[in-house]
Amino acid sequence: xxxxxxxxxxxxxxxxxxxxxxxxxxxxxxxxxxxxxxxxxxxxxxxxxxxxxxxxxxxxxxxxxxxxxxxxxxxxxxxxxxxxxxxxxxxxxxxxxxxxxxxxxxxxxxxxxxxxxxxxxxxxxxxxxxxxxxxxxxxxxx
Amino acid sequence: xxxxxxxxxxxxxxxxxxxxxxxxxxxxxxxxxxxxxxxxxxxxxxxxxxxxxxxxxxxxxxxxxxxxxxxxxxxxxxxxxxxxxxxxxxxxxxxxxxxxxxxxxxxxxxxxxxxxxxxxxxxxxxxxxxx
Numbered sequence: 001x002x003x004x005x006x007x008x009x010x011x012x013x014x015x016x017x018x019x020x021x022x023x024x025x026x027x028x029x030x031x032x033x034x035x036x037x038x039x040x041x042x043x044x045x046x047x048x049x050x051x052x053x054x055x056x057x058x059x060x061x062x063x064x065x066x067x068x069x070x071x072x073x074x075x076x077x078x079x080x081x082x083x084x085x086x087x088x089x090x091x092x093x094x095x096x097x098x099x100x101x102x103x104x105x106x107x108x109x110x111x112x113x114x115x116x117x118x119x120x121x122x123x124x125x126x127x128x129x130x131x132x133x134x135x136x137x138x139x140x141x142x
Numbered sequence: 143x144x145x146x147x148x149x150x151x152x153x154x155x156x157x158x159x160x161x162x163x164x165x166x167x168x169x170x171x172x173x174x175x176x177x178x179x180x181x182x183x184x185x186x187x188x189x190x191x192x193x194x195x196x197x198x199x200x201x202x203x204x205x206x207x208x209x210x211x212x213x214x215x216x217x218x219x220x221x222x223x224x225x226x227x228x229x230x231x232x233x234x235x236x237x238x239x240x241x242x243x244x245x246x247x248x249x250x251x252x253x254x255x256x257x258x259x260x261x262x263x264x265x266x267x268x269x270x271x272x273x
Contacts, residue, residue: 014158014161015157015158018157018160018161018163021161021164021165022164024164024168025164025167025168037196037198037199037240037269038193038195038196038269038270038272039193039194039196039267039268039269039270040190040192040193040194040196040267040268040270041196041238041265041268042267042268043266044259044260044266091192113249114249115249115250116248116249117249118245118247118248119188119243119244119245119246119247119251120188120189122249122252123190123245123268123270124188124190124192126268127190127193127268127270128190128192130192131192138253138256138257
């Protein structure tokens with residue numbers, strides 16, 4: 001007489017898989033933060049020949065001089081480096097010039113900066129100029 | 143006459159396909175997501191009050207905290223930024239190029255990128271935080 005052993009039924013329970021995957025989806029949806037990039041578009045003209053820069057300076061173009069500890073603002077006067085201003089004051093001065101209403105050539109703001117100026121400082125000044133409609137022209141020391 | 147009990151119908155909600163649907167949703171979201179190309183580059187964002195929400199970038203240019211240049215997440219030599227950007231922009235010149243520079247870098251580190259982007263004649267957007 002043969003006594004056959006009953007085979008155990010091998011089965012993987014898959015009923016809870018959907019619960020697990022939906023829980024995963026809900027977890028990721030709730031924990032994800034969608035980062036919207038912030039910034040400011042700036043007009044950067046290509047390097048202009050030196051004689052054009054001189055002409056621009058003669059026409060009393062607004063000039064911003066960024067230094068490590070201060071910002072100087074002037075209207076391109078040869079005799080003075082400019083007046084010390086804060087970022088808020090710089091914005092007010094530039095707004096008074098009504099740059100956004102002018103043609104592109106007259107919207108130029110000359111930016112000079114010292115070697116030790118970091119990007120954060122430069123960024124603050126340039127975004128302020130761009131916000132009031134100015135075109136940033138960078139002066140390279142020869 | 144004996145009263146017959148009605149046979150109850152077995153109410154079974156088929157849930158075996160729910161797992162498939164959930165996985166299909168996961169796959170869809172993975173494929174539809176736009177992952178940042180420069181996510182692994184270490185660059186601290188500068189801050190300004192004059193920034194707003196900006197459109198997605200056509201080309202990403204990043205200068206990391208060590209002064210290394212990356213175009214579309216690939217490191218490039220500082221002398222080759224202009225050609226790398228030109229190549230990445232292609233014919234879509236109206237789309238913006240996002241420039242992210244580590245906030246602590248100095249003039250000598252970021253000026254080559256500004257000059258190169260100026261020469262490319264592309265629309266440049268400086269990336270930073272609102273503060």
